[in-house]
Amino acid sequence: MIKIGIAGYGNIGRGVEAAVTRSHDMELVAVFTRRDPLSVHTVTGTQVLAYDQMDSMKDDLDVVIICGGSATDLPWMTPELASKFNVIDSFDNHANIPEHFANVDAAASAAGKVGIISCGWDPGYFSLARILADSALPEGDSYTFWGRGVSQGHSDAIRRIEGVKDARQYTVPVEAAVESVRNNEHPEFTARQMHLRECWVVAEDGADKAAIEEAIKTMPNYFEPYDTTVTFITQEELDRDHSGLPHGGSVIRSGRTGLDSEFDNTVEFTLNLDSNPFFTGSILAAAARAAYRMNSEGQSGARTLFDVPPAYLSHHTREELLAHML
Amino acid sequence: MIKIGIAGYGNIGRGVEAAVTRSHDMELVAVFTRRDPLSVHTVTGTQVLAYDQMDSMKDDLDVVIICGGSATDLPWMTPELASKFNVIDSFDNHANIPEHFANVDAAASAAGKVGIISCGWDPGYFSLARILADSALPEGDSYTFWGRGVSQGHSDAIRRIEGVKDARQYTVPVEAAVESVRNNEHPEFTARQMHLRECWVVAEDGADKAAIEEAIKTMPNYFEPYDTTVTFITQEELDRDHSGLPHGGSVIRSGRTGLDSEFDNTVEFTLNLDSNPFFTGSILAAAARAAYRMNSEGQSGARTLFDVPPAYLSHHTREELLAHML
Helix, strand or coil: CEEEEEECCCHHHHHHHHHHHCCCCEEEEEEEECCCHHHCCCCCCCCEEEHHHHHHHHHHCCEEEECCCCCCCHHHHHHHHHCCCEEECCCCCHHHHHHHHHHHHHHHHHHCCEEECCCEECCEHHHHHHHHHHHHCCCEEEEEEECCEECHHHHHHHHCCCCEEEEEEEEEECHHHHHHHHCCCCCCCCHHHHEEEEEEEEECCCCCHHHHHHHHHCCCCCCCCCEEEEEECCHHHHHHHCCCECEEEEEEEEEEECCCCCEEEEEEEEEEECEHHHHHHHHHHHHHHHHHHHHHCCCCEEECHHHCCHHHHCCCCHHHHHHHHC | CEEEEEECCCHHHHHHHHHHHCCCCEEEEEEEECCCHHHCCCCCCCCEEEHHHHHHHHHHCCEEEECCCCCCCHHHHHHHHHCCCEEECCCCCHHHHHHHHHHHHHHHHHHCCEEECCCEECCEHHHHHHHHHHHHCCCEEEEEEECCEECHHHHHHHHCCCCEEEEEEEEEECHHHHHHHHCCCCCCCCHHHHEEEEEEEEECCCCCHHHHHHHHHCCCCCCCCCEEEEEECCHHHHHHHCCCCCEEEEEEEEEEECCCCCEEEEEEEEEEECCHHHHHHHHHHHHHHHHHHHHHCCCCEEECHHHCCHHHHCCCCHHHHHHHHC
16 A cells, blocks of 8 residues: 655645545545644545644655645745655646756655656646657647636636626637647637636626726736636526536647658547546546655656656556556 | 667558658668568668568667567567567557567567567557546546548458459447547447448449448458448549548546546547558657667566656657646
């Protein structure tokens, strides 16, 4: 049994809890929190300990799965914990990945541990789709479409507008753009041409709805570069129809083979997820299995899923894989 | 530059020739044939040598990509060549993979070489889709749909019928079956429910077309378990409309996450290929890159793509991968 700790208990922490609990080769030892441990109650009844208690549990934990935020938690937390444990995170701030990788690599290498970063679905499984498609089709163009799904960052941005009580934002791929890529037209897109933004907003009593809509649609980076729809609904409707966290999307590469580039090809990887954090948690659990195996055979340092032989993610034996999955 | 040899020069050999020639980190040294070398002319003008000449070229070849048939060539050829070279093949006889793996492993291990078997798209990239989806969604069902594409085995089977001059068979997925899987209905299918078989047949002058159609539709294993359409056309029409070798298909896994299996998810990997052998050749070339790297760091023995860190398939540097593809 691989002994797992979870650091941080938000949506993704709960997703990891479910995935680890249901894995036959893993045991969930504890959830660690920087909040008051008495204030945190796990769904499975797994014990909740203070973050600082991890230090005294080096022999009790094979891998720590870090479920903090990429903006302020993971940049320091993953290197710190990699100096003591094999660790997994889902760091998703694409621009800062090289720096984060270097920090984790230094800590994990010095400690003789393995740290696999960015193990969600993007970055993560979508990254694997990109590298596999690119390796088979070096001449071509890759596209990533997100959605239809809830963007928590965009939902939060709407909630910060004056007069907004609650909100939910869906990112939606433009179907004509997806079709153009599939048809090997190799389009060059603006942001607006690839995705729509669909906003469901609960206004406070007496709020100026026209002003809210204007504030959303003109918000730089978040909404201004996109065609955005704003629909006002009641809190009851929001809770009833928009309480889930579905997401998904597609990585599509269109590329040519043949000496004269005479053959068109598409490679497409699509996810449709009822729950974004629970699928992310499930990948994090599989990555923990890989980190444990890689460290057991003597490896250390930072890794990404690019460095992981896929068999290391699987709970199946080599014999099962050769006989039934190859 | 990775020095590549190709053993066997059929459709897949030509696909490898194109992929290697266009790779900036590979050099195609020679094509080896068991036919009279003077009778074989490569598209690129690459030299053609007799199969037995490979033995004297151990220092000139980093990896040999074996482009023979799975029925009668690869079972002896891959182990034999793995005792002298790093090798790649696209062995696709699923039932015999464990035995083939063991034979290649024995030869490659003894020689200190790496042999990666079954590196096409199925087995190969579809296998990767299956293991990645299964690892993220251990509770679920995986389905593989092939087509729309040309099955050369089924086309050959039709050509062996008396009175048939030429034929082309397309395997076609049943759209309703694909939709049912995508809708997380977890169906159990018969062969007939998943695929149609579409046959385009050129009859010899005076042949009994009704008898040909009956012979096709009742052929055990090949056509009897499927809904099969037979259309008679002229050789001119066949050559004009059906001369390509397109193929593709989808691996779809539908699986549940959540402590109570409350969330449905699908993972889908789809290929649409103008040319089946040229895409296969492209994957074989990428696998050769991986075999070279794995052997260079001291590995030996048989491998499948399950054992290959995806970064080893890519021509990009680690820095490029972290910055642009993760």
